[in-house]
Amino acid sequence: MEEIKLRGVAKAYGRAPAVRDLDLTVSPGEFLTILGPSGCGKTTTLRIVAGLEDPDRGQVQLGSRLVFCRDQGILVPPEHRQLGLIFQSYALWPHMTVTKNITLALKEKRLPADEISRRLDDALERVQLGSMRERYPSELSGGQQQRVAVARLIALKPSILLMDEPLSNLDAVLRTEMRGELRRLHQDLRATTIYVTHDQVEALTLSDTIVVMNDGIVEQRATPYDIYHRPETLFVAEFIGDPRINRLDGRLTGDGRVEFGDFALGLGRDPSSKSGIIAGAVRPETISFSQSEKPGAIRVTIDSIQPTGSQTILHTSGPAGRYTVLQSGFVRAKPGDPAWIAFDPEAFNFFDPSTGRRLDA
Amino acid sequence: MTTALTGRAPLVFALRRLGSRPEIILGAILTLVLGFLVITPLAEALRDAFTYQPYDLAYRRDAEVGAFTLFHFERIFTGQLSLALFYRPFLNSLIVGVGVTAIAIVVGTALAWLMIRTDLPGRSFFGFLAVVPYMMPSWVLALAWLSLFRNSRYGGGEGMVTYFFDIEPPNWFSYGMLPIVICLALHYYAYAFLLMGGAMESVDSELEEAGATSGISKFRRLILITVPLLLPALGSAIVMTFIRVLGTFGTPALLGLPVRFFTFSTQIYAALKSRNAGDGFVLALVLVVMAILFIQINSRIVGVRKSFVTLTGKGFRRRPVRLGGWRWPLVGMVSLFMVIVVAFPLMILAWESLMLKANDYSLGNLTLHFWIGGATESLQTGDPGILNNPRIHEALWNSLKLGISASIFNGLLGLLVGYAIVRGRGSLMAKALEAISFAPYIFPSIALGAIYIGIFAQSYGPIPALYGTFALLILITVVKNLPFTARTGVAAMHQIDKSLEETARVQGIGWFRRMWQIILPMSRSGVVAGMLLTFISAMRELSLIVLLVTPTTMVLPGLIYGYQEQNQPQHSGAVSLLLVIIIFIVNGLVRLTTGQSFSSRKKPDAERAERAVAH
Secondary structure (H helix, E strand, C coil), rough: CEEEEEEEEEEEECEEEEEEEEEECHHHHHHHEEECCCCCCCHHHHHHHCCCCCCCCEEEEEEEEEEECCCCCEECHHHHHHHHECCCCHHHHHHCCCCCHHHHHHHHCCHHHHHHHHHHHHHHHHHCCHCCCCCCCCHHCHHHHHHHHHHHHHCCCCCCEEEEECCCCCCCCHHHHHHHHHHHHHHCCEEEEEECCCCHHHHHHHCCCCEEEEEEEEEEEEEEHHHHHHCCCCHHHHHCCCCEEHHHHHHHHHHHHHCCCCEEEEECCCCCCCCEEEEEEECHCCCEEEEECCCEEEEEEEEEECCCCEEEEEECCCCCCEEEEEEECCCCCCCCEEEEECCHHCEEEECCCCCCCCEEE | CCHHHHHHHHHHHHHHHHHCCCCHHHHCCCEEEEEHHHHHHHHHHHHHHHHCCCHHHHHHCCCCCCCCCCHHHHHHHHCCCCHHHHHHHHHHEEEEEEHHHHHHHHHHHHHHHHHHCCCCCCHHHHHHHHHHHHHCCCCCHHHHHHHHCCCCCCCCCCHHHHHHCCCCHHHHCCCHHHHHHHHHHHHHHHHHHHHHHHHCCCHHHHHHHHHHHCCCHHHHHHHHHHHHHHHHHHHHHHHHHHHHHHHHCCHHHHHHHHHCCCCHHHHHHHHCCCCCCHHHHHHHHHHHHHHHHHHHHHHHHHHHHHHHHHHHHCCCCCEEEEHHHHHHHCCCCCCHHHHHHHHHHHHHHHHHEEEECCCCHHHHHEEEEEEHHHCCCHHHCCCCCCHHCHHHHHHHHHHHHHHHHHHHHHHHHHHHHHHHHHHCCCCCCHHHHHHHHHHHCCCCHHHHHHEEEEEHHEEECCCCCCCCCCHHHHHHHHHHHHHHHHHHCCCHHHCCCCHHHHHHCCCCCCCHHHHHHHHHHHHHHHHHHHHHHHHHHHHHCCCCCCCCHHHHCHHHHHHHHHHHHHCCCCHHHHHCCCCCCHHHHHHHHHHHHHHCCCCCCCCCCHHHHHHHHHH
């Protein structure tokens, strides 16, 4: 188990910066996910760790080894960094059988033959592909190909594991199955893992730690729970969560209350903002919903209803704002029906709308 | 880290970084080497053209060899001899070039249309036959023409027509412009066929059907819709044919020299053979300039419309045009054409090779002497039949050596150039390498040969004097075929996703092992295609090497030309046939073992290479 440490890493393509001044530490054995929209710099970061891209500035350290530092003239090429990497495309060599795909790197390392065959058997057994040894990748299904890529890493036993959107080529059912597979790979190898994805569900289900990146910088690094419940920035709040978080613009009254268009909240705390303008964000599932009038609740009109069976997404509008509500159960209603919603002040996160940063009481 | 190290750190870092980018190192080496092989000869030729050469002392006693002069230019462009040296050959080359290109394009395009877009019976078989001339030397037709229409006024005695019908064809029909244009056109149509066929395969017939539904007639549809879509390919085919015709030597020499009809290529040959290198280089440079101008003009006309190429794609329907009542007459015409172009010349050569006495076409005169006979004083200066003839065996061995070694070098080079260009995409180095590997394309073959004589006659830089060595033949063949193999290499590399190599890299596999285990096996079919292309062109090429061969490095095409010059039609016929048979066999073998070939319609990788370069 090795630690991964990036310090002050920056990389630009031409004039467009991909990663700006990135500091990132992954503890030994940790499963860390870098999550962000496309073009946020997450894949570049991963490739910098792998050595497939050279940063313009900064240091990269794997375990006790400094593998990149321009000022000290240090650059360890990827073939000597001893890590494992899974690509989105699986990157199986199409002209080699499953066996050859798994054993090539071991043979090139000149491991003894019995060691190689032991690792091969072990790896194939773990991904349950024992009967597919002599197949070519084109003769395997997408899920099986993915498992060969996993087996290749199991056999190689790297202490650092990098995964670049490994599930995005799979259909929904397989994706769920493979998620478990990858988590197990991590546990089996007990490798320090960086996992790159744009899919928040993958990030939330798999990770010990999530790093949300946007525009080349880290927006927040936290546990899945905190990323979801205590977003550090407006970007993180809006990026995580499906359906999307409700963003409400309000004004601080100065006496511990916030006024939004349709209602006011008594906070009992004072998230100060100089201008008095404040952005509130509240998850759809924290809003209580009723189809009959409730005291203190705000009357809204239902715009659309999207039942998914166990829960229902409702888009509603009040006199001065629109609210998305996630209600458990199958709500029976039709557009135009009235409804009553109420907010829990504790469920709110507040942000400074000009900086996008979290405001705490 | 110590401070001493920090001082050197930037250098150490730069070196390590370079060390981790094998494509940059490779690209830089290739750019330097190829740049040397392509650009220095041109520079040297320029220098020789602008300085006095030893030969010039005959005209200018006071001249100093190596001093700057415009003497060659004056002589060629304005001197007393300029009409014979420059203007007439220039005009002849231009007329031959334009004439051949026009006919070849029309014939090739028409055939391509019939094979690909219609319901012509037997079209896949005809499609196979149509590219056969590609595998034959371009001057086979000229030999056949001479056998048929020779007249007795210029050496070699009467041909078949005179023998059988007792009609002596007039000079203008037997030699010179007309037969040159016809013979070349009937060979070079195959190139237009390949290029246009490829383009037609990728035009969606729905576009034409859209025209049909708006009530446009069949003919107008062809003119208004199909032709404009094919324009880029047409432009490429025109440029390619024209440059090749400019540089071709065999046919104009065989059919032109007896009546002192000179084109640029034969004029360059004459100048260099009489050791008048300066004049030869000026002419070669004019040829290069003509080729460049032609490319420019063409890309001006067609270039604007290049965007049409993006219309092509895969997975569309193509509905064959119904020929109706024209079907069988067209089958007859195409068959006849194939017989004239492919079967007939080979049959005539075979016949020539079987005659005991030249010019006697009676059945009683047939013999296998020139195939299996020994040395008989009374027969053709005692040259033994080809199976017992050490000269021929040596030339055959040389040809095979040339073909095999050039194709191995080229295959490897194509792969490495492709790798450096694709992996280094976007870098200045990749652009330079791409330009350099394309450059030999614009040198007409004879001009490149002439320029290579100039530079490698003495030792030059790190390279020893190569004139008269076999290495020079290999070198020029490799350079001339570089554009094709480089493009096949690039195309092959584009097929290999970067991640396949990166995965290996991250798993700890070094560069050489990656090339060996991943890149080479995956690009095999492209490499083989490039090698086959080089092999065929090395075996049949005369124009490129005619100036460079010496008796010890003689190859089959050179030998055939020699036999024809010395009036030994039996030998030239037999050796030509042998050459064609060998090319067919190798092509067949390669096709059998790898599924690659010119004539296979399934995997036309080498054809794609031709096309790729032309685009």
